[in-house]
Amino acid sequence: MLFWRVKPLDQILETAAKKSLVRQLGAFQLTMLGIGAIIGTGIFVLTSEAAQKAGPGMMISFVIAAVVCALAALAYAELAAMVPVSGSAYTYTYAVMGELIAWVVGWALILEYAVAAGAVAVGWSKYMNGLMNSVGMGLPEALRSGPYDGGSFNILAFVIVWLITGLLVIGTSKSAKVNAVLVAIKIVALTAFIAIAVPAAQVQNFEPFLPTGMLGVYAASASIFFAYVGFDAVSTAAEETKNPQRNVPIGLIGSLAVCTIFYLLVGYGAVGAGGAQPLFGPDGIALETGSAEFIAACKGSEALVCTGEPLAHILRQLGFASTGNFIALAAGLALPSVILMMIFGQTRIFFVMSRDGLLPAVFSKVHPKFHTPHVITIITGVCVSAFAAMFPVGVLADVSNSGTLFAFFLVALGVLVLRRTQPDRYRAFRTPLAWIVCPLAMAGCVFLFFNLSGATELYFLIWAVVGLVVYALYGRKNSALAPGNQ
Numbered sequence: 042m043l044f045w046r047v048k049p050l051d052q053i054l055e056t057a058a059k060k061s062l063v064r065q066l067g068a069f070q071l072t073m074l075g076i077g078a079i080i081g082t083g084i085f086v087l088t089s090e091a092a093q094k095a096g097p098g099m100m101i102s103f104v105i106a107a108v109v110c111a112l113a114a115l116a117y118a119e120l121a122a123m124v125p126v127s128g129s130a131y132t133y134t135y136a137v138m139g140e141l142i143a144w145v146v147g148w149a150l151i152l153e154y155a156v157a158a159g160a161v162a163v164g165w166s167k168y169m170n171g172l173m174n175s176v177g178m179g180l181p182e183a184l185r186s187g188p189y190d191g192g193s194f195n196i197l198a199f200v201i202v203w204l205i206t207g208l209l210v211i212g213t214s215k216s217a218k219v220n221a222v223l224v225a226i227k228i229v230a231l232t233a234f235i236a237i238a239v240p241a242a243q244v245q246n247f248e249p250f251l252p253t254g255m256l257g258v259y260a261a262s263a264s265i266f267f268a269y270v271g272f273d274a275v276s277t278a279a280e281e282t283k284n285p286q287r288n289v290p291i292g293l294i295g296s297l298a299v300c301t302i303f304y305l306l307v308g309y310g311a312v313g314a315g316g317a318q319p320l321f322g323p324d325g326i327a328l329e330t331g332s333a334e335f336i337a338a339c340k341g342s343e344a345l346v347c348t349g350e351p352l353a354h355i356l357r358q359l360g361f362a363s364t365g366n367f368i369a370l371a372a373g374l375a376l377p378s379v380i381l382m383m384i385f386g387q388t389r390i391f392f393v394m395s396r397d398g399l400l401p402a403v404f405s406k407v408h409p410k411f412h413t414p415h416v417i418t419i420i421t422g423v424c425v426s427a428f429a430a431m432f433p434v435g436v437l438a439d440v441s442n443s444g445t446l447f448a449f450f451l452v453a454l455g456v457l458v459l460r461r462t463q464p465d466r467y468r469a470f471r472t473p474l475a476w477i478v479c480p481l482a483m484a485g486c487v488f489l490f491f492n493l494s495g496a497t498e499l500y501f502l503i504w505a506v507v508g509l510v511v512y513a514l515y516g517r518k519n520s521a522l523a524p525g526n527q
Contacts, residue, residue: 047138047140066283067283067284068284068287068295071275071288071289071291071292071296072275072291072295072299073296074275074292074382074385075271075272075293075296075297076224076296076300077221077223077227077271077378077379077381078270078271078275078382078383078386079271079272079379080227080228081161081227081268081271081378081379083265083267083269083438084303084304085164085168085350085376086164086167086350087265087267087434088265088311088345090330090435091264091265092311092319092345092346093320093327093328093330094261094264094319094327094330095251095253095257095258095261095319096249096251096252096257096318097247097248097312098252098255098261099258099265099308100305100308100309101258102258102259102261103265103268103304103305103308105259106262106269107269107301107304108485109449109485109486109488110266110269110270110272110449111297112481112482112485113449113485113486114293114294114297115294115472115473115478116449116453116455116472117272118289118294118470118472119470119472120455120459121285121290121293122469122470123459123467130146130150130449130451131146131147131150131390132393133452134452135397136455136459137458137462138451140516140520140522141512142451144508144516146447146448147390148504148505148508148512149443149447149448149504149505150387150390151504152441153270153441153444153445153448154387154390155387155421156428156437156440156441157267157271157383157441157445158379158380158387158428158429159202159425159427159428160267160441161379161380162195162198162199162201162425162426162428163186163187163195163432163433163437164376164434165198165372165377165380166186166197166198166201166429167434168350168369168372168373168376169369170185170197170349171349171350171369172353172369172373175366175369184197187429187430187431187432187433188431189431189432189433190331196430198426198429199429202380202384202426203426205381206418206419206421206425206426209381209385209413210413210415210418210419211413212411212412212413223374223375223381224375224378227371227372227375227376228303230372234310234352234355234356235310237310237314237361237364238311238314238315238355238359239306239310239313241310241314242312242314243313246312246313246316246317252319253319253327257319257327259488262492263439263489263492264438266446266489267438267442268304269297269300269301269304270442272296272300275292290470310355311355315351315355316344317345318346319346320335320342320346322334330435331433343358350369350372352365352368352372353365353368353369353372356368383425384421387421388417391414391421392414393405395417396521397521397522398520398521398523399515399519399520400515400516405417439493439497440497442489442493442497443490443493443497443500446487446490447486447490447501450482450487453479453480454479456472456475456479457476457479460475460476
């Protein structure tokens with residue numbers, strides 16, 4: 042049953058050739074798209090949440106998450122070079138483990154991309170609200186966050202999603218050019234933070250290094266994993282890439298390497314210059330972020346764990362208020378590039394699932410002038426804007442991580458299955474030491490998944506069940522591989 046309706050790789054490539062997108066992206070653009078998707082809310086916003094879970098030990102959390110992502114990236118690079126079409130993990134599992142598993146993966150990727158885009162939009166709104174407050178133009182409290190985050194409607198997050206959606210409807214190449222400028226702004230901002238915060242690091246800010254023990258470090262790893270999510274969005278652009286066998290692996294591995302270096306330096310600077318000790322309850326246990334007790338403890342506090350704009354907050358504490366405001370402005374200008382890549386990735390996955398008959402054909406309709414899948418882009422924009430307007434960033438990030446880890450696990454498994462079933466197929470990029478790297482990637486994904494909160498794991502299970510129902514009612518009989526549809 043698991044290998045039911047396997048779609049051969051040759052057939053996938055043939056289908057893509059008949060109804061394909063324009064190949065217009067090079068290695069540099071792909072790498073910039075990857076960096077744009079990775080550097081975002083995870084480092085600009087979730088640093089404070091990671092500090093509440095692990096204290097200074099969150100630096101270990103960054104390393105753990107980076108290792109798991111690096112292992113997964115090597116697996117992604119092999120499959121993306123072999124199958125240079127849109128669809129990411131969905132397409133790969135369709136070719137290896139069959140339609141049912143591919144559907145579940147595609148359904149899980151909605152959590153990775155659409156929900157993640159909402160999380161980034163909320164993170165962006167935190168920096169923008171902080172910046173607006175600093176110049177006396179703050180919005181009413183009810184419009185700064187959603188109903189599940191102490192407010193009523195996050196208006197800024199809602200608006201930015203629609204601006205990005207409009208840009209993506211206009212065209213991919215235009216989006217990529219804008220993204221390159223936004224990525225440059227983010228790199229300048231992080232470099233400025235590192236230049237000030239790292240020399241200001243104090244030894245005492247690292248003590249105690251593990252205030253919540255290794256369990257806190259593991260929990261923070263599962264959350265901070267979100268900071269690295271996005272490199273696989275490069276693979277969703279494979280069908281729009283020139284010379285994908287060469288350029289896709291460069292984009293995947295290059296973007297992850299650049300971001301990891303920045304993250305480790307930013308993490309060191311944040312802990313050393315600002316301190317990162319968690320807030321504890323009367324029972325000696327670290328308070329849960331977002332809880333009533335945590336919110337009460339943070340009132341009037343200047344602690345890193347209490348701010349929604351940690352990098353700007355640290356620089357202001359160090360006496361660099363203008364640079365802190367620059368960081369906030371840079372985040373306001375640059376975080377939309379992450380939203381762009383997340384929505385971009387989501388629409389391309391839907392595009393391929395529709396092309397395979399698992400979703401209505403209108404989803405794969407391409408605009409005659411802009412050559413983009415405009416219908417599904419607009420639908421995705423509606424959903425993402427709703428997530429962003431209603432929910433807090435931490436909840437959205439963790440739910441997104443659950444879908445991402447599931448997809449990464451199956452991609453690594455897919456590499457091993459294809460090594461056995463099609464050993465002679467040409468591989469432009471081969472995962473080094475695949476029989477070591479891929480099992481380690483799978484083990485890392487399982488480890489991080491079970492360090493997410495129980496509520497997040499339950500949400501993922503419910504989402505998977507809903508997806509199976511949708512498949513049973515629509516996808517199974519409308520699939521291009523179903524009897525009578527071929």
